[in-house]
Amino acid sequence: MSRFGVFLCRCDGNISNTVNIDRLEKHFSQTCVVETDQHLCSLQGQQKIKNSIRKHDLQGVVVAACSPNNHGKTFRKCLSDTGLNPYLLELANVREQCSWVTKDQKSATRKARDLVNASIQRLQHAEPLSEFLVGVTNAALVIGGGIAGITAALSLAENGIKTYLVERQPSIGGNTVRIGKVFSPHKMVEECAMCSLSPLMNDVYEHPNITLLTNAEVTSVIGTAGRFSVDIKIKPRSVNERCTSCGECATVCPIEVADWWNANTRNRKAIYKPFPQAVPDRYVIDIENCVKCGKCSKACKSKAIELEAEPSLQKVKVGAIVLATGHEEFDPSLRPELGYARLDNVITQLELARIIGVNGPTNGELLRPSDGAKPSKIIMIQCVGSRDEKPNGLHYCSSVCCMVALKHANYISDYSPGTQISVLYTDIRTPGIYENYYRHVQDKGVRFIRGRASEVKQKAGKLYVSVEDTLRSKCVELDADLVVLSTGMLPSKGTVELAQKLGIELSEELFVKEKHPKLEGASTSIKGIYVCGTAQGPKDITYSVLQADAASLEALSLIGQGSLSIEPLSAFVKDSCNGCGICVRHCRNNAIKIVDRAATIDPMLCTGGGACIHACPTGALDLHNSTEAQLEASIRGMLAGKVNGEIRNIAFLDSKIGYAAADNIGASKLQYPSSVRIISVPSVLRLAPRHIDLAFKLGADGVFIGQGFEAESCGENFESVESKLNNLSASVAQLGIDPARLKIYRVYIPHFVGLHKRLMQFDKGIRQNDEPSDELALRSET
Amino acid sequence: MANSDSSNNFDYLYKKENKVRCLQCGRCAAGCPAAHVFSEYNPREVMRRVQDGEEHELHKDPIIWLCGQCYTCNSRCPRNNNPASIILQARERAYKQGHAPAEIYQQSAALLESLFLNGVTVSPVLLKEKLGVLSELVDVERLTKLRAELGLPEHNSREVPIPAKAIKQIRTIITSTSGQGERANDA
Numbered sequence: 001m002s003r004f005g006v007f008l009c010r011c012d013g014n015i016s017n018t019v020n021i022d023r024l025e026k027h028f029s030q031t032c033v034v035e036t037d038q039h040l041c042s043l044q045g046q047q048k049i050k051n052s053i054r055k056h057d058l059q060g061v062v063v064a065a066c067s068p069n070n071h072g073k074t075f076r077k078c079l080s081d082t083g084l085n086p087y088l089l090e091l092a093n094v095r096e097q098c099s100w101v102t103k104d105q106k107s108a109t110r111k112a113r114d115l116v117n118a119s120i121q122r123l124q125h126a127e128p129l130s131e132f133l134v135g136v137t138n139a140a141l142v143i144g145g146g147i148a149g150i151t152a153a154l155s156l157a158e159n160g161i162k163t164y165l166v167e168r169q170p171s172i173g174g175n176t177v178r179i180g181k182v183f184s185p186h187k188m189v190e191e192c193a194m195c196s197l198s199p200l201m202n203d204v205y206e207h208p209n210i211t212l213l214t215n216a217e218v219t220s221v222i223g224t225a226g227r228f229s230v231d232i233k234i235k236p237r238s239v240n241e242r243c244t245s246c247g248e249c250a251t252v253c254p255i256e257v258a259d260w261w262n263a264n265t266r267n268r269k270a271i272y273k274p275f276p277q278a279v280p281d282r283y284v285i286d287i288e289n290c291v292k293c294g295k296c297s298k299a300c301k302s303k304a305i306e307l308e309a310e311p312s313l314q315k316v317k318v319g320a321i322v323l324a325t326g327h328e329e330f331d332p333s334l335r336p337e338l339g340y341a342r343l344d345n346v347i348t349q350l351e352l353a354r355i356i357g358v359n360g361p362t363n364g365e366l367l368r369p370s371d372g373a374k375p376s377k378i379i380m381i382q383c384v385g386s387r388d389e390k391p392n393g394l395h396y397c398s399s400v401c402c403m404v405a406l407k408h409a410n411y412i413s414d415y416s417p418g419t420q421i422s423v424l425y426t427d428i429r430t431p432g433i434y435e436n437y438y439r440h441v442q443d444k445g446v447r448f449i450r451g452r453a454s455e456v457k458q459k460a461g462k463l464y465v466s467v468e469d470t471l472r473s474k475c476v477e478l479d480a481d482l483v484v485l486s487t488g489m490l491p492s493k494g495t496v497e498l499a500q501k502l503g504i505e506l507s508e509e510l511f512v513k514e515k516h517p518k519l520e521g522a523s524t525s526i527k528g529i530y531v532c533g534t535a536q537g538p539k540d541i542t543y544s545v546l547q548a549d550a551a552s553l554e555a556l557s558l559i560g561q562g563s564l565s566i567e568p569l570s571a572f573v574k575d576s577c578n579g580c581g582i583c584v585r586h587c588r589n590n591a592i593k594i595v596d597r598a599a600t601i602d603p604m605l606c607t608g609g610g611a612c613i614h615a616c617p618t619g620a621l622d623l624h625n626s627t628e629a630q631l632e633a634s635i636r637g638m639l640a641g642k643v644n645g646e647i648r649n650i651a652f653l654d655s656k657i658g659y660a661a662a663d664n665i666g667a668s669k670l671q672y673p674s675s676v677r678i679i680s681v682p683s684v685l686r687l688a689p690r691h692i693d694l695a696f697k698l699g700a701d702g703v704f705i706g707q708g709f710e711a712e713s714c715g716e717n718f719e720s721v722e723s724k725l726n727n728l729s730a731s732v733a734q735l736g737i738d739p740a741r742l743k744i745y746r747v748y749i750p751h752f753v754g755l756h757k758r759l760m761q762f763d764k765g766i767r768q769n770d771e772p773s774d775e776l777a778l779r780s781e782t
Numbered sequence: 783m784a785n786s787d788s789s790n791n792f793d794y795l796y797k798k799e800n801k802v803r804c805l806q807c808g809r810c811a812a813g814c815p816a817a818h819v820f821s822e823y824n825p826r827e828v829m830r831r832v833q834d835g836e837e838h839e840l841h842k843d844p845i846i847w848l849c850g851q852c853y854t855c856n857s858r859c860p861r862n863n864n865p866a867s868i869i870l871q872a873r874e875r876a877y878k879q880g881h882a883p884a885e886i887y888q889q890s891a892a893l894l895e896s897l898f899l900n901g902v903t904v905s906p907v908l909l910k911e912k913l914g915v916l917s918e919l920v921d922v923e924r925l926t927k928l929r930a931e932l933g934l935p936e937h938n939s940r941e942v943p944i945p946a947k948a949i950k951q952i953r954t955i956i957t958s959t960s961g962q963g964e965r966a967n968d969a
Contacts, residue, residue: 475811
């Protein structure tokens with residue numbers, strides 16, 4: 001027996017309130033050196049581990065504590081500090097996947113015992129590994145060209161980093177362009193958004209370190225921190241650099257479409273310049289709407305129009321990525337009782353911003369849409385779509401709408417004196433010095449009525465808003481000439497799409513989840529990818545810009561390291577390789593080459609998913625830190641000691657998304673039966689039918705496979721992962737295993753609630769299905 | 783009757799309404815037709831009383847009989863609360879504990895009797911003769927005309943005789959589910 005140390009963390013009750021640590025201590029003392037601590041992650045706790053390694057000359061360490069995603073690195077360092085190879089460590093996740101998800105002390109203790117046991121078994125097959133250094137690409141990618149993306153790109157470029165700024169629209173500027181006015185809580189006046197933004201946009205255009213790619217979107221990202229390869233698809237602009245912005249083309253263009261830059265309050269042509277200060281300062285053809293009639297080409301004196309231009313693809317290599325993909329507005333027509341889209345004079349705050357914007361549909365004059373008359377009574381309705389749990393509602397407070405309403409109320413009071421404005425609110429949220437604005441606007445005579453509007457009706461051309469003045473318990477119908485809805489903020493579609501491509505974690509609300517809500521507010525779940533602005537959550541310009549600087553600082557400090565140590569978790573070749581080359585075809589990352597009649601694997605290119613391993617006919621491939629022996633030991637360990645009548649279900653989850661989602665179930669304290677035992681695999685492609693078969697032979701009642709939806713599983717796209725999983729389940733069926741006992745599920749990380757539901761359903765299904773398991777008993781005997 | 787006062791069930795339903803989560807925003811009241819007519823009735827205030835832990839007193843307050851059970855409050859509530867259903871629970875409790883107005887007992891007895899004897903709850907005859915509702919709606923001639931205008935079949939579905947077998951089943955249900963069946967039987 002090897003000399004192993006088992007360290008049990010109480011986590012200040014987080015673990016020990018449910019798991020009987022004393023019992024575990026007694027149990028494992030028979031075979032291992034055992035120590036317990038309130039906080040193994042503390043300096044004192046770490047010292048205890050180090051002292052014990054030295055004192056007992058330990059050959060391997062099991063730490064039973066929180067998820068490896070929390071303190072895995074901390075504990076590895078304890079080993080390397082004492083000269084023990086850091087890969088001779090196994091972590092038993094007895095907090096997120098045991099004490100936090102199990103109420104019953106007995107079952108929790110038993111499950112913890114099994115998790116530790118599985119770790120000990122696995123540790124017997126651990127191999128010492130060493131990390132290696134790779135160079136970091138001295139370049140960064142910023143996705144999204146709104147105020148956050150612009151700020152991040154400039155910060156990076158100023159610090160000497162080659163920066164690519166990718167924007168989907170034909171001009172940078174984003175929503176800041178559309179809102180027209182920004183509030184200044186120090187001066188109590190509304191400033192021109194463009195006056196601050198335009199110089200920044202010009203700096204981006206002229207900066208030697210910035211490559212601006214507009215009309216472009218990121219289609220794929222592969223690689224890891226320090227060495228990402230990114231594909232960017234660029235839509236043809238169809239107007240070249242010779243354009244002088246004279247506008248003749250737009251005059252003759254026969255196609256009119258709604259103008260997004262004006263919040264659809266007016267139309268633009270199919271050839272257009274988004275707004276006068278657009279960057280790049282050039283016209284663009286919207287190829288989705290252009291009919292290629294050629295009138296613009298004839299009108300253009302500079303011969304700048306290229307109707308037949310094709311989309312192009314640009315490949316770039318960067319060390320870090322900053323996401324600044326922004327937000328969208330809640331669609332108020334989802335609340336039909338408020339009349340939007342049905343009644344002309346019910347508009348959103350963004351539309352009001354366009355109306356009072358000098359380059360908007362009325363050239364800045366406050367006129368209402370139905371008849372162009374000047375409204376004398378305006379009602380603003382707060383919390384439209386926000387703090388709303390009805391279908392499609394946003395459960396959160398969108399945090400900026402109170403200030404937006406105050407800003408517009410203040411502006412209108414100044415520029416259209418005599419206009420009566422009432423704000424119908426649920427709660428006014430003006431934190432910090434923003435409160436000054438509230439007081440200031442109250443002084444201006446704006447009415448504040450505490451009540452959420454229930455409906456908007458139109459009678460004889462006048463609007464009536466039903467609301468209860470809840471402070472007076474009075475239900476009233478207020479008349480208005482114009483009703484303005486303060487709509488909530490939701491993550492842009494681009495944010496969600498990109499997050500799925502990158503495999504980064506989203507919050508429950510589908511914003512990009514920061515790595516730590518307090519300490520790492522601009523980092524994402526993936527190293528090397530950072531986030532800022534409204535892609536991360538509702539916030540105003542001030543906070544978007546602050547976060548953009550934080551994100552670029554994070555990116556800078558990563559790139560500035562020059563090189564990064566990489567975990568040696570690649571596949572490797574054993575002596576039995578005969579050089580047949582079958583594996584080469586199975587590796588989408590082109591990491592395998594045949595040299596001198598044997599396969600060699602480039603550890604830099606290998607992403608360690610393990611798809612190649614089963615492709616090898618001679619069994620000559622294996623995967624570091626997830627070897628056949630280690631995987632088998634995990635399966636054996638998780639099923640060891642199963643007693644008569646007990647149910648055990650094995651859940652294989654990929655280490656990146658599935659496993660993290662399972663941790664989130666724990667962090668949210670959702671409960672599931674202790675029969676579910678989770679085994680982390682680098683990717684589910686690592687699994688072969690023999691692993692599933694082994695689990696059933698050892699007495700598993702069910703096997704659950706959860707694969708995260710992500711771009712990178714051995715470079716395979718999702719469809720091919722899917723088809724490989726289908727093959728796996730077909731092979732398992734051929735082995736005579738009841739298909740009802742095997743469940744394959746895609747894990748979307750924001751929906752750890754979904755994973756929880758599936759695990760519960762699966763476990764329940766297995767229990768209902770469980771005939772006295774004669775067949776299984778027989779199978780395990782043979 | 784007393785044994786069927788399901789106070790546990792009552793608690794459960796309150797819990798389901800997420801009473802403590804009410805924002806007191808007044809969207810329910812602003813959309814409530816009854817609150818517009820009766821100044822003493824306000825669904826938001828009903829929710830406030832539930833939040834304050836006074837739900838078990840609610841059944842004694844006559845305002846609960848002012849609600850029209852249209853459920854607009856529920857459809858407007860941003861937190862998916864349901865004041866109308868809370869009112870319904872309070873009414874049930876009031877009825878069982880003898881706090882409902884006298885005409886409620888008369889009406890419900892008449893409805894139950896009608897159901898027991900004829901297999902239908904409300905019929906024009908019942909409305910007119912037993913409940914004393916003298917609305918124009920009870921004018922059979924006018925109803926027939928209205929049906930024609932609306933393109934409905936001339937036949938009034940309420941006049942379709944209920945099969946004897948079905949009536950027998952209805953009676954069994956009534957007798958076995960409430961003590962009131964016997965009373966109706968006596969009548």
